[in-house]
Amino acid sequence: MQFAHELIVPEVGFPFKLFLFEGREGHYHREKHWHRSIEIFAVCDGELEFKIDEKTWHLTAGEFMIVNSNEVHEVDSPLPNETIVLQIPLKVFEKYYTGEQFIWFTHEPGRKDARFMELLEELYQTYCEKQCGYDMKMNSIFYHLLYLLVKEYRLTEVEDAFVRKNKNLNKLSAITSYMKENYAQELSLEEVARIFGYSPTYLSRMFQKYAGITYKSYLQNIRLEYAMKDLKGGKYNITETALRSGFSGSKAMARAFRKKYGILPSEYRENA
Incomplete structure (x- = not known):
């Protein structure tokens, strides 16, 4: 799926940020960093490489990575790619914390991955098209993604x-x-x-x-x-x-x- 090459920051009213990865043209490396928000990278075309806690993850088209809050990571994008990035404020998950302001999602592939990827692509496509009622449809898709995150990807037992x-x-x-x-x-x-x-x-x-x-x-x-x-x-x-x-x-x-x-x-x- 091909997307327009533009940075997307949705209007006030959406509880998330959605945009195309800034390293989409390739020859890009983002050094070690971390943030409070949950961040999801969904590769639609091309490939990306993540390094999280000294473990390397190689993503190709149709795969995504969930980066947890305060998880130190770096990203390599040597070649052109089409990658959707979804940033979700940590407070969205406050009812599901397993500890004080703490929630953790797995990086391992799961049986719901194909559906999760479809929803991410649909979310971005809906925003680009902006048809009548798109804001309501986007929120609907977003909450379906949240449901899959807390049901299929959340870890309830985490090491100290x-x-x-x-x-x-x-x-x-x-x-x-x-x-x-x-x-x-x-x-x-x-x-x-x-x-x-x-x-x-x-x-x-x-x-x-x-x-x-x-x-x-x-x-x-x-x-x-x-x-x-x-x-x-x-x-x-x-x-x-x-x-x-x-x-x-x-x-x-x-x-x-x-x-x-x-x-x-x-x-x-x-x-x-």
Whole structure:
């Protein structure tokens, strides 16, 4: 099934976000990250690769991945693909928590997978067509998806380690939100630790243990993502982009950019 290449953010009134994956053109890698929402990737064409807790999952057309709340994951999209992404706020599932603000879904294939995939495709198609009453139909499909999630994919017995990790990533979420809002400023480990009442050593250990990434790497990834957006937009030159993104200068950004992407910022902008 082919879809229009556009970012979709449904109007106010829908309890979810629905859009096409930003890495649909290929040559894309999303570094380790996590979020409070449940996220579902449904591959309609092409393929994607996920890494979750050091386990790799390869998805092809007709398959989907459920990413749990606060589950650290990274995504590889080397080739073009058509992938629907559905983001569901955690609070939608509050009646089904197995612990304090905790619910967990399996990644393993199940007997309802074909129907679940059909519903995801129908949800997106309904939004694109926008026929009379489409909003009511979308909500109907969405709640059918929720029903399958809690009935077929929810785990009622979860290891204590998952629950502990979830709680600590909740704490880290407040910190990473602050980092994303202030990425252009000086954000030393010591200063951020002071703001949130931790010692630098403890905060550094939290990132490494629960997110599987260092504080420095996480901050640099945020800055590189914003730099890429500015470079692609073409509004700012290399030096302006570097300073806007929180780098000390164009040379520092070039080193980080080349280390991660294998090319210089100038090369990326020429091909963007």
